[in-house]
Amino acid sequence: MSGTLYGLGxxxxxxxxxxxxxxxxxxxAPVIAWPAPDTGPSFARTIAASHLPGGQVEIPIVMPMRTExxxxxxxxxxxxxxxxxxxxxxxxxxxxxxGDPFFYGSFMYLFERLAPRYRTEVVPGVSSMMAAxxxxxxxxxxxxxxxxxxxxPLCDDELTNRxxxxxxxxxxxxxxxxxxxxxxxxxMNLLAQAVYVERVTLGAERLMPxxxxxxxxxxxxxxxxxxxxxxxxxxxxxGSKA
Amino acid sequence: MSGTLYGLGxxxxxxxxxxxxxxxxxxxAPVIAWPAPDTGPSFARTIAASHLPGGQVEIPIVMPMRTExxxxxxxxxxxxxxxxxxxxxxxxxxxxxxGDPFFYGSFMYLFERLAPRYRTEVVPGVSSMMAAxxxxxxxxxxxxxxxxxxxxPLCDDELTNRxxxxxxxxxxxxxxxxxxxxxxxxxMNLLAQAVYVERVTLGAERLMPxxxxxxxxxxxxxxxxxxxxxxxxxxxxxGSKA
Numbered sequence: 001m002s003g004t005l006y007g008l009g010x011x012x013x014x015x016x017x018x019x020x021x022x023x024x025x026x027x028x029a030p031v032i033a034w035p036a037p038d039t040g041p042s043f044a045r046t047i048a049a050s051h052l053p054g055g056q057v058e059i060p061i062v063m064p065m066r067t068e069x070x071x072x073x074x075x076x077x078x079x080x081x082x083x084x085x086x087x088x089x090x091x092x093x094x095x096x097x098x099g100d101p102f103f104y105g106s107f108m109y110l111f112e113r114l115a116p117r118y119r120t121e122v123v124p125g126v127s128s129m130m131a132a133x134x135x136x137x138x139x140x141x142x143x144x145x146x147x148x149x150x151x152x153p154l155c156d157d158e159l160t161n162r163x164x165x166x167x168x169x170x171x172x173x174x175x176x177x178x179x180x181x182x183x184x185x186x187x188m189n190l191l192a193q194a195v196y197v198e199r200v201t202l203g204a205e206r207l208m209p210x211x212x213x214x215x216x217x218x219x220x221x222x223x224x225x226x227x228x229x230x231x232x233x234x235x236x237x238x239g240s241k242a
Numbered sequence: 243m244s245g246t247l248y249g250l251g252x253x254x255x256x257x258x259x260x261x262x263x264x265x266x267x268x269x270x271a272p273v274i275a276w277p278a279p280d281t282g283p284s285f286a287r288t289i290a291a292s293h294l295p296g297g298q299v300e301i302p303i304v305m306p307m308r309t310e311x312x313x314x315x316x317x318x319x320x321x322x323x324x325x326x327x328x329x330x331x332x333x334x335x336x337x338x339x340x341g342d343p344f345f346y347g348s349f350m351y352l353f354e355r356l357a358p359r360y361r362t363e364v365v366p367g368v369s370s371m372m373a374a375x376x377x378x379x380x381x382x383x384x385x386x387x388x389x390x391x392x393x394x395p396l397c398d399d400e401l402t403n404r405x406x407x408x409x410x411x412x413x414x415x416x417x418x419x420x421x422x423x424x425x426x427x428x429x430m431n432l433l434a435q436a437v438y439v440e441r442v443t444l445g446a447e448r449l450m451p452x453x454x455x456x457x458x459x460x461x462x463x464x465x466x467x468x469x470x471x472x473x474x475x476x477x478x479x480x481g482s483k484a
Contacts (some may be wrong), residue, residue, distance in 0.1 A: 015262075016262045018261060019261055019368060020257075020259070065432070100372040100374040100376075103375070103381075104383055104387075105384075112383075120379075123259075123376070124369075124372040124376040126251070126342075126368055127369065130345055133344040133345070134343070134344055139344040139346075139347065139350045139353075140344055140345055142350055144396055145393070145394050146396065148388060149388065150381065151385070153386050154386055154388065158388070165404050204283055204353075
């Protein structure tokens with residue numbers, strides 16, 4: 001009998017924000033796979049580290065960070081073959097995923113290659129978006145608010161139209177788009193209603209009004225929350241310079 | 243020293259989808275409070291049941307379901323006084339929340355009354371939206387998709403404009419709006435791209451193409467996911483009649 005492929009949501013970073021289910025599977029899976037950039041450690045592997053019993057087979061999914069998209073396809077093809085061999089031999093394989101596997105997660109690339117052939121289970125996790133709202137101390141959306149989740153690489157026109165129609169906004173995948181995004185939000189007169197959150201739930205967490213961020217770039221694990229009508233509150237955030 | 247108020251995200255329903263942190267706090271909090279309708283049991287209390295050590299003080303937050311909004315305010319005022327007395331006496335109080343406390347959660351009503359005066363911590367949880375995508379076996383949003391979360395009570399014009407601008411949509415708070423929402427989605431030619439999910443992660447979970455739902459109403463714990471461009475896939479869902 002073939003093994004089961006798990007897409008394991010590990011939550012936003014704090015190892016205590018793993019689910020009991022993810023914990024159980026981490027403790028028992030004989031094989032784990034985890035994404036890592038070719039420039040540094042795996043964030044997913046770091047979240048899981050204290051929960052691993054030791055002795056598992058580990059499959060790094062190393063992504064080239066400085067090249068075009070196509071090599072990523074080769075990496076997923078190659079890793080899928082490696083994972084399939086373990087599944088064929090009856091061994092369960094848990095793929096470690098930051099946050100939630102199906103909320104902008106890279107697990108989808110392994111899922112589309114392997115789920116048609118193997119029993120697959122996706123274990124949802126706490127998203128960094130929810131954790132960011134908890135850290136900010138303000139509901140992200142309530143009552144009949146419409147919430148828009150928007151990736152930073154979208155162009156200014158697309159972002160403007162969608163932000164205009166939403167009551168609350170979470171902008172993800174900021175990175176090198178940070179400067180442009182902040183300028184756009186300022187142009188839309190929403191700067192005073194925007195919160196910047198970086199590395200949420202980790203020791204290095206930073207949270208402050210977007211207007212007060214001194215840098216012109218942001219790391220991958222960061223997010224902008226726009227609370228329309230929330231000026232008064234954003235100015236009173238602990239990280240505020242106001 | 244005063245106790246700490248916890249807003250405890252318990253996840254979508256499966257007791258194993260609690261976080262390790264929520265589990266730890268459930269095990270140690272001397273006082274728990276939980277919302278319940280005046281017509282039946284508390285869903286949040288049910289999720290937590292198997293994790294409670296027993297012997298806690300319990301504060302039901304009983305909401306009248308058949309009347310106007312104003313009595314809710316009285317209930318939160320009254321419960322806040324009761325919770326404050328425990329916090330003043332140095333006892334931690336954990337408020338049990340389905341899903342995530344700050345994602346359309348009613349915890350905000352206690353938070354706004356008590357957080358200004360007491361140490362408060364919000365523990366994020368797995369949202370039913372993430373669990374629904376996991377159950378459907380399809381990423382809710384990927385790459386540069388924009389995702390809109392829309393409450394069902396919004397009027398047709400507002401829904402239409404926002405759905406038009408989004409790549410993926412989750413409609414929540416469906417309940418008595420189900421028939422109108424399905425008609426709207428059909429009118430927008432999106433019926434074949436919509437999935438209905440009810441009581442996700444529970445034994446009574448139902449998941450099927452929206453087009454195949456026989457009823458004209460839906461329970462509170464249900465959701466519609468619209469995957470634009472996902473016709474082929476939606477028709478192949480296990481619950482499909484196609």
